[in-house]
Amino acid sequence: MLVVDDEAPLVRLVQEYLRRDGLWVEATGNGPDAVQMVAELEPTVVVLDLGLPGMDGVEVCRRIRTFSDCYVIMLTARADEVDRLIGLSVGADDYVTKPFSPRELVLRVRAMLRRSRPESAAERHRHWAGALMVDTNAREVWLDDSQVELTPTEFELLSALITEPGTAKSRRELITQVWGEEWIGDEHLVDVHIGNLRRKIHDDPAWPRFIHTVRGVGYKLRTGE
Amino acid sequence: MLVVDDEAPLVRLVQEYLRRDGLWVEATGNGPDAVQMVAELEPTVVVLDLGLPGMDGVEVCRRIRTFSDCYVIMLTARADEVDRLIGLSVGADDYVTKPFSPRELVLRVRAMLRRSRPESAAERHRHWAGALMVDTNAREVWLDDSQVELTPTEFELLSALITEPGTAKSRRELITQVWGEEWIGDEHLVDVHIGNLRRKIHDDPAWPRFIHTVRGVGYKLRTGE
DNA sequence: CATCTTTGTCACAATTAGGTAACGAAATGC
DNA sequence: GCATTTCGTTACCTAATTGTGACAAAGATG
Numbered sequence: 001m002l003v004v005d006d007e008a009p010l011v012r013l014v015q016e017y018l019r020r021d022g023l024w025v026e027a028t029g030n031g032p033d034a035v036q037m038v039a040e041l042e043p044t045v046v047v048l049d050l051g052l053p054g055m056d057g058v059e060v061c062r063r064i065r066t067f068s069d070c071y072v073i074m075l076t077a078r079a080d081e082v083d084r085l086i087g088l089s090v091g092a093d094d095y096v097t098k099p100f101s102p103r104e105l106v107l108r109v110r111a112m113l114r115r116s117r118p119e120s121a122a123e124r125h126r127h128w129a130g131a132l133m134v135d136t137n138a139r140e141v142w143l144d145d146s147q148v149e150l151t152p153t154e155f156e157l158l159s160a161l162i163t164e165p166g167t168a169k170s171r172r173e174l175i176t177q178v179w180g181e182e183w184i185g186d187e188h189l190v191d192v193h194i195g196n197l198r199r200k201i202h203d204d205p206a207w208p209r210f211i212h213t214v215r216g217v218g219y220k221l222r223t224g225e
Numbered sequence: 226m227l228v229v230d231d232e233a234p235l236v237r238l239v240q241e242y243l244r245r246d247g248l249w250v251e252a253t254g255n256g257p258d259a260v261q262m263v264a265e266l267e268p269t270v271v272v273l274d275l276g277l278p279g280m281d282g283v284e285v286c287r288r289i290r291t292f293s294d295c296y297v298i299m300l301t302a303r304a305d306e307v308d309r310l311i312g313l314s315v316g317a318d319d320y321v322t323k324p325f326s327p328r329e330l331v332l333r334v335r336a337m338l339r340r341s342r343p344e345s346a347a348e349r350h351r352h353w354a355g356a357l358m359v360d361t362n363a364r365e366v367w368l369d370d371s372q373v374e375l376t377p378t379e380f381e382l383l384s385a386l387i388t389e390p391g392t393a394k395s396r397r398e399l400i401t402q403v404w405g406e407e408w409i410g411d412e413h414l415v416d417v418h419i420g421n422l423r424r425k426i427h428d429d430p431a432w433p434r435f436i437h438t439v440r441g442v443g444y445k446l447r448t449g450e
Numbered sequence: 451c452a453t454c455t456t457t458g459t460c461a462c463a464a465t466t467a468g469g470t471a472a473c474g475a476a477a478t479g480c
Numbered sequence: 481g482c483a484t485t486t487c488g489t490t491a492c493c494t495a496a497t498t499g500t501g502a503c504a505a506a507g508a509t510g
Contacts, residue, residue, distance in 0.1 A: 138447075139393040139439050151497060152441030188457090189499060195458060205458065206506090215456070215507075376486055413468085414488060420469060430469065438468070440496075 001109070002041065003027040004034040004060065005049040005075065014047065014105060031055025035063045043070055045109050050076040073109065127162040129221055132201060132210055134162050143201055153178060154197045157190075161211065161221040168220040194219055226334070227266065228252040229259040229285065230274040230300065239272065239330060256280025260288045268295055270334050275301040298333055352387040354446050357426060357435055359387045368426055378403065379422045382415075386436065386446040393439040419444055 005011050006029040015025045026041060028034050031052045038046060046064065050057035061072055075096055096105055125136040133142045136159055141148045150158065160177040161169060169177075171187040194211060197203075203210050212222050230236050231254045240250045251266060253259050256277045263271060271289065275282035286297055298319045319333055352359045358367040361384055366373040375383065385402040386394060394402075396412040419436060422428075428435050437447050 137392045138445060139442060153498070185499070186501095188501095191457060192459085192499080195460095198458095213457070378487070410488070411490090413490095416468060417470085417488080420471095423469095440467070 001025045002034065002037055002043040002046045004031070004046065004052065004057075005029065006051075006053055007049075029053075031057070031060040034060050038064050038068055038070065042068070045071045045073065047073045047075060047105070047109070050074055073105070127159075127165070129162055129165055129210055132162070134159055141201075148200055150197070150200060153193055154200065157193050158197060158201075158221075161219065165221050168214040168217050170218040172218075174218060190218070226250045226270050226272075227259065227262055227268040228272045229256070229277065229282075230254065230272075231276075231278055232274075256282070256285040259285050263289050263295065270296045270298065272298045272300060272330065272334070275299055298330075352384075352390070354387055354390055354435055357387075359384055361388075366426075373425055375422070375425060378418055379425065382418050383422055383426075383446075386444060390446050393442050393445040395443040397443075399443060415443070 003011055003014050003025060004027070005014075008029070011027045011029070015027060026037060026043070028037055029052075031054050034046070034048070034052075037043075048057050048061060052060065057074065057076075061074070064070070064072065073096060077097070127134045127136070131144045134155075135141070139155060141150055141155065141158065156178040157174060160174055171190045174190050175183055175187060195205075198205060198208070198211055201210060205211075205213060208222075210221055212220050214220055226249055228236050228239050228250060229252070230239075233254070236252045236254070240252060251262060251268065253262055254277075256279050259271070259273070259277075262268075273282050273286060277285065282299065286299070289295070289297065296319070298321060300321055302322070321330055321333060352361070356369045359380075360366070364380060366375055366380065366383065381403040382399060385399055396415045399415050400408055400412060420430075423430060423433075423436055426435060430436075430438060433447075435446055437445050439445055
């Protein structure tokens, strides 16, 4: 995702909006740089201002089109310019006239991204530890083909352990990951939740299949059986 | 969805209406580009003006018909031309005479999209979760062979859930998808609409077939029964 | 074995989260 | 312009979740 515009405040606004949407946004203010960056970064979508200093937006778009088939959204100050652009068949995929609402732009960008990969976002985040599986997308935990119901805290705790299997995690680390950085309270709380968790996944602390106690430190989730 | 007309304001108006209806709309003002775009974008429906500069709308339609079986809606300025067109069997599927109300056009387009071959264009617009089916083109929801009437908000909410089945969605994610980025208000609103939705699809929160509550996070739509 | 430290378990009260109904405002349809 | 639908908010109720403290059990130390 690349934004090309010489008005810095506008760029910041757009960046802010798109980043909040979880997109990575690069930006530049002049045409030649833009072409260069498209070549190097291979963005999926380029938002391009028509009135750039140095190199015209139309020219930038044409150059980009010689080597890339990324989506290009043109920004233009005057509505009647859109007609001209369409007539010229510059190669842009969409047009937005200034002033525009950031929301509108975000919607268009998202529409582009949707088109670019119809079936990609469905990737799953699953972790296995022997017979135990944690699906962080569905927020489900399965043990031997049957689902285990966990509370939010228990789920986060187990996730924290299973994302780095075999690694011993201190109580403080676990608290930071599950309760957050600035949580204050007794670290003993971790023990209680580990206890509840163990009961639900039928894990015996004296003979653990999954959650092993690391004395003096904390806990670890051991891969394999 | 492609609109071909050389009157820019009209095109923008139509785009605005159709986009508000959740459709993706491309546009061009001349015939050769239109043929090109139909080939590349493979739209389900093409709205085509009869009086185009360069290439006649009839000719454009004929060319399109040589390689595509998309629906074509013809726009014509004079009502008596319609008869001539029908006589010539140009290959258009519907005719609208100018001046027309944008609403009328939207209705016709939607009718086309409803009719569109199930195995060609519509596949990505239909989502199943067991006995529940959501058709985002027709904006219809079916449950066990009978249609369920939903309000716009309910429909969007269900769509947001069913497009990523099995994935837990936070209230904020759902709000962003249904109400938009910058919506401010209580996230609890989601709960209320989920409640209404559940009643309409006969889903019991205590024993859900479709919409499952993910405590501490939000909701997810679970595929399978 | 005696003692100290660390870990596991239990019960309980406070809090939070989710479901539902009701209601006025806004939008929509006729 | 009126009737109806839809929407966002609020309030209330129930049930689940959570942190704490007390105490038992297990492990380490010498």
